Amino acid sequence: MSLIAGALLIQTRVPCWHVADLAQRMKKGTPLPDGCTLRPFTAMGQPGCPVTVQTGWSPAGLGIVVEVTGKAKPPEGDATRPHLADGVSLWINTRGGLSGKRANAYCHLLHLLPVGGGSDKTEPVLCQGKIPRALEEAPAIPTSKIIFRSRMERGGYTLSALIPQDALHGFDTEENRTLAFQVKVQDSERGALVTCADLEVNFEEDPSWWDRLILRDEPPPGEPGSITDPKMAKKPNGVVDPFDDEPPAKPARRGRRKAGENG
Numbered sequence: 001m002s003l004i005a006g007a008l009l010i011q012t013r014v015p016c017w018h019v020a021d022l023a024q025r026m027k028k029g030t031p032l033p034d035g036c037t038l039r040p041f042t043a044m045g046q047p048g049c050p051v052t053v054q055t056g057w058s059p060a061g062l063g064i065v066v067e068v069t070g071k072a073k074p075p076e077g078d079a080t081r082p083h084l085a086d087g088v089s090l091w092i093n094t095r096g097g098l099s100g101k102r103a104n105a106y107c108h109l110l111h112l113l114p115v116g117g118g119s120d121k122t123e124p125v126l127c128q129g130k131i132p133r134a135l136e137e138a139p140a141i142p143t144s145k146i147i148f149r150s151r152m153e154r155g156g157y158t159l160s161a162l163i164p165q166d167a168l169h170g171f172d173t174e175e176n177r178t179l180a181f182q183v184k185v186q187d188s189e190r191g192a193l194v195t196c197a198d199l200e201v202n203f204e205e206d207p208s209w210w211d212r213l214i215l216r217d218e219p220p221p222g223e224p225g226s227i228t229d230p231k232m233a234k235k236p237n238g239v240v241d242p243f244d245d246e247p248p249a250k251p252a253r254r255g256r257r258k259a260g261e262n263g
Contacts, residue, residue: 012196013212014038016179017220019056022063026162029149032056032065035220035228040195040211044185050156051185051193057173057215061164064090066112068185069156076188077116079125087113088159089129089184093207094170096180101208103134106170107180108141114150114157124150126161132205139169173215180210 017036019025025032032054044051050070056063066088068075077085088111095106109129117123126148128141147162165171171179182203183195192199196211203209221228 012040013214014040014055014181015216016055016057016062016213017216017218017223017226019058019063019220022056022058023060023147023162026060026063026147026149026160029151029158029160031067032063033220033223035222035226036065038195042194042196044183044193044195049193050187050190053183053195055213056220059165059173061162061167062092062171062179063160063162064183065158065160066183066185067156067158068187069153071156071187071189073189074152075114075157077113077125078121079113079116079127082111082113082116082125082127082129083186085111085113085116085186086188087111087116087125087186089186090161091131091180091182091204091207091210092163092168092171093180093210094168094172095176096178096210096212101206103131103136103138103205103207105136105138107131107134107207108138108168110141110161110163112148112150112159112161114152114159124148124159134205142167177215179213179215180207181213182210 019032019036036054036056038053038055043049044053050068052067054065075086077087083089090110090112091107093107109131111125111127111129113125115122115124117125126143126146128143130137145164145167149160151158165173185193187193194203196209201209219226
């Protein structure tokens, strides 16, 4: 058994695929295409994990969907203590290529809770958090601009949020296509699960542990027009590099022999 968690040895670059009907999906609270599902190297990405995370983007903004299953009890929450409630904490650095050891004005923290709001604490909650030891705090997030949906289900819940470009400081898909991000799912029954790094490191205040989310122009794998669309040319040995911006190479064209040629 290794003394060092595998998730600490790498920093993954996760493709975030273009979803043309993202705004419609997020307004209805419907899932994103299967190709948008993240498969991190931490426990959250292992078989049988009760958490599924999906991301996608479009000119409408950045979309995230988190589904939590297998709960024996209803979620618990308190909007005054969001970091301890059942739900999702989402860290985003809109200048992901410039991540240092301390958070700056481009680093944001959002809490998405299925319950915890209202007088009886049963209403869903979306609120902004503060990142400890930040060199500079991010501007206030106009949460009213974010399309937030919460759906309670038997044995779990699903949270979704569409974050428009003008809601986060520095978020401009034309200017910057690399974000840094981290997702933590807090569960009163099973503890916390994270998409990257490890629970033993100080990812809550150190953006250098966050993974990179690369905005891609292609549709999700398996969708029409994607890099895995059967109609598109395949690379040698069937290898597909989601970060290769070059078009698939065309097969060499063989010349046709003329009558009387040798060889």
